[in-house]
Amino acid sequence: MADVAFTQAGTLLDRARQLYRDRPDRLAVAMVGHDEDRTVSYGEFLTRAASYAHALEAVGIRPGDLVVLVLQHGEDTLYSFWGAMLLGAAPSIFPFLTEKLDPARYFDSVQQLVRLSEVRVVITYRELESALRQTLAGIETLRAILAVEDLQPGGDVAEYLSRNPARPEDTAFLQHSSGSTGLQKGVMLSHRAVLNQIAGYSEAIDLRPDDVVVSWLPLYHDMGLIAGFMMPLLTGIPLVLMSPFQWVRDPGLLLRAIHRYRGTLCWLPNFAYNFMALRVRDRDIEGVDLSSCRAVINCSEPVYAESHRVFLERYAPYGLKTATLMTCYAMAENTFAVTQSPLDRPLVIDTVDRHILMEQQQAVPVELSDGAVAMVSCGIPIPGCEVCVMDEGRQLLPDRRVGEIALRSNSMLTGYYRRPELTAQAIFEGWYYTGDMGYLAGGELYITGRKKDLVIIGGKNIYPQDIENLLNTVEGIHAGRSVAFGVPNPQLGTEDLAIVAETDHQDAEKRAAMxxxxxxLVVKSMDVAARYVHLVDRGWLVKTSSGKVARRANREKFMGEVLGLPDDSFD
Amino acid sequence: MKEQLRSFITSQLIRDPGYPLGDDEPLITGGLIDSFSLVQVQLFIEETFGVFIEDPAMTVQNMDTLNMMVAAIEARKTQG
Known part of the structure; x- marks a missing residue:
């Protein structure tokens, strides 16, 4: 439904100008979860954004400068994000400090980002201001730390919207890869890329003027930032937004919001299907009607058919239809979506021989049986995006052969911010190499695994090397003698983090303390709980010929010897 | 009550029934269970002890250890 005006916009600011002119009184965002909902019109939204632009301009922010938001999930994040963009500056949302993280480590990661990326302004709360001032003292490129409580009304929104500080090819904002501090990568997205993504994805999901998006997703992640913020806002679709922290405590909140606002579209990572199926009480959703839902789209974690089944079984009595269950394959490097299952037909399931898939990297269709595995399709490429599967020599593979997924599109990243070597590694002859493994069959994309050893827990990306680096600091564990990996947890619909480390200590009490x-250490640094921590004697870990710990081989050994499960990886 | 909670947490959430979980051992800030598990604890308390701990009280500050959980349950029982 990308209308004529939308396709004429060259930048996100052109589009904001149209929205401010054409629908100042229409609902932009409803914030739910507090005692009373807060509804915000486009006029108010952009006026609030202008007051941030005003404050940023006062401290000398110019087009192209980087502004980092260290804020909770809420209105301030939305307005300050747009306030920076009104000036042609590039905002980026940093995950907020949680109760579990060690503040010192957290501030250190903010400091690294600010120093290495030459961040000009950090926007935060008064409560964190002094700690951040201390941490960031002496970084000459930083101009200011602003607290939202000190913000004064001001700034003429119409004047800001008349400025045109950005060209279509300029960076609109950065999305930071979550989780890894050591490997922090800022994905640069241009105005043109973001507009192309929204146009292409709107077409893929047949976005309609009467759609309503309901989201609890964090905004520092591509799914939350694009599907749960930028797309609805820029297409004029009402957005009903809640904080992920409130949703975790009260998952029924999402369903009540769908009911109250007649929500039609919702994006969820796979674990949320299991979580919502198991953790919502009947009495918390009494009288809730979910029949307004057009699509519930599973995205950003491997899709389990079983997760869909338990979710549907739980919510069919509340009006949820089978046909709403959809999938999407997405990444920040393509702004968001790469593929989407078409909403006008049921999800495609490809039943293939498990053994041949694992041993020969080929997807051979078979009847459903013990040796078969049911692969859920992630859909077809969205308009403006091409997908192919490449072998190790980066040569095209035919249908049904497993290889690395590569994409080429009009919504790709410009590059990694100040990391030209990483950009050159990832983009080759115009194709972005995703690091995900999969195959194509009949135009549909199936994901089988990952080339890189990434663990996704509850939608959050965890890099094993970060965990292993942490373990080097534990007394009794030799450097390089530990390994971290993911183990599937079908009951939760996500992966569990497992750690195996070698130690010479034999004393049981000493081991328990370790x-x-x-x-x-893991929770304070990574904000994630390790499900399995396994201490072993020296010599347990499988090493490569060069003496390095082999993650995959050790994962296989752990699953077989410790958990008594067969290895399930396909590649 | 504490033993029931301890056994639920070690067997169902930590998945290691032999884990020597201390009364004051931090569960969430100690990296033993994640925030999603708190909802499971809440449901278990309701089903087992018939005590409903309202969502705003299910925070890390209030529910990080076995002793804290027991105190929260007792407080609501006496309020009756």
């Missing part, structure tokens, strides 16, 4: 220390 286990505690490791768990504590």
């Amino acid at each position: 286990l505690r220390e490791i768990r504590m």
